[in-house]
Amino acid sequence: MSIKSSGGGLSIPKMMEPPQSSGSATGNPRNKVALKPGHSLMDWVRLGNSGVDLSGVGGVPQNVTISQLAAHNKRNDAWLAIRGKVYNVTKYMDFHPGGDDELMRGVGKDATELFNQVHAWVNYESLLHKCYVGRLVYSDSNSGPPIINKANNLIGKLFIKKDKCVTMDWYQQMSSINLQFFTRGGIPQTRVSLDKELTVSIRVGGMSHVTRIVLEDSVSWPCKVRTNYDSGKVEVLLNKSQPGIWRSLGQQQHNDSTDKQDTMFQPMEIVYISQVTHNTKLVFLRHKKCVLDSFPIGSSVQVQANLEGEEVVRSYTPVVPALHTDLIASEWRDYLCLMVKEYAKGAMSRHICSKTVKENLTVGHPVGSLSSLPCNTHLILLAAGTGFTPMVQIIQWGLGRKKLVSMSLVFFNVSERDIIWKDQLDRLANSDSRFTVTYVLSAPSDEWSGKSGRLSLDLLRELQLANEKKLDNFVFVCGPLAFNQLAQKLLGEINYTDDQFYIFQG
Structure with missing residues (x-):
């Protein structure tokens, strides 16, 4: 059934x-x-x-x-x-x-x-x-x-307990399997692992749902996970090792429980490092086993290290490898990508940036996420420095919405060489008329022709981001603490209420 x-x-x-x-x-x-x-x-x-x-x-x-x-x-x-x-x-x-x-x-x-x-x-x-x-x-x-399919009918009965948080369906084609998980709202966080059995763990709304399947036949790795944040639907796509029609999916077990965030740390191997700016790197990591995490918007992972005899833990926001799909290699599907800026006094950032390919980092499970996403048609993103990292997922999610009318990114940096992914952002602005990006530099070179200065009331009004007309706006903010506090103050002065903006805390 x-x-x-x-x-x-x-x-x-x-x-x-x-x-x-x-x-x-x-x-x-x-x-x-x-x-x-x-x-x-x-x-x-x-x-x-x-x-x-x-x-x-x-x-x-x-x-x-x-x-x-x-x-x-x-x-x-x-x-x-x-x-x-x-x-x-x-x-x-x-x-x-x-x-x-x-x-x-x-x-x-x-x-x-x-x-x-x-x-x-x-x-x-x-x-x-x-x-x-x-x-x-x-x-x-x-x-x-x-x-009647008695096996699936039994599985159906497993979901009749109390408030089921997730239900499942599946279909197949000659070369692939598609598992569909329907959540009851919220923003799902998904982990898929493949060993002797396939395990799909979905956290949503304070509940954890785990599906374990002894598959009828073998599949290749990595899988692919698609999440529809509007409907809460999660799809897990698997390629069959050999084309053909399966008589059944396999033996299944489903369990719902109260979610307990897993703080267990695991070693992940560094498989690739990309230099993004003069002091920022994109670090690609992969699990030792067949594990893929789908990171919900607003989530972070903790990196743990023993530095000079002291255990240090820092949180980083996962990002996609690039803003454009043609820049993303298919084998990166199960990678975790962290954008890390090296600070002179940052013990963890220096530790990560000193690593080389094939070395390990100790990483925890994804934690946290936004409880909901806005339905507004106009989105404004205020980002300073590496406060850009949570905006990467916001940009991808927002531009994937048909109802979106406009998205404006205002990106604050010190100088030209500090701007992350400028070429990709410019390309995106040229290819999607709904997206605009404005760069604001606090210490630009003499050759800089763009805007300069810092976050201010005059700048927000100059960029026509004030809300005097009560437009259907929503603002995301991320940067250093002082930047976030100033943004919150200024947004109140230009008629934004507390439910019209969200500040990512670093």
């Missing part, structure tokens, strides 16, 4: 805009055929929420074999499979913008390839959620009517 996240009715799928065609009865130029009145997308949503059994199986997911799927190949009895899931699309025929003839091309078969060719952008899981019949199995050894 597929285990779905609790709540809600059918959500409206988000689609890319295909080329326009001739007009239709719905008034929507995207439709390829004229739909009958009362058959718009909103009408389909209402039908799904009306209580009508669109699945035809009473809402009880079934195992469906290839031959059983093939038997449902008629206009008035139409099933199709997409990515290992079988849907009854009989009722959807009259609502399909491409017409029933187009939909019938995939009926009675695995329509994954056809779907990917024509509708890869469509959120079919939301669109056909109420039509879900069950999982497609590639064996006809059990003849007869579809049966």
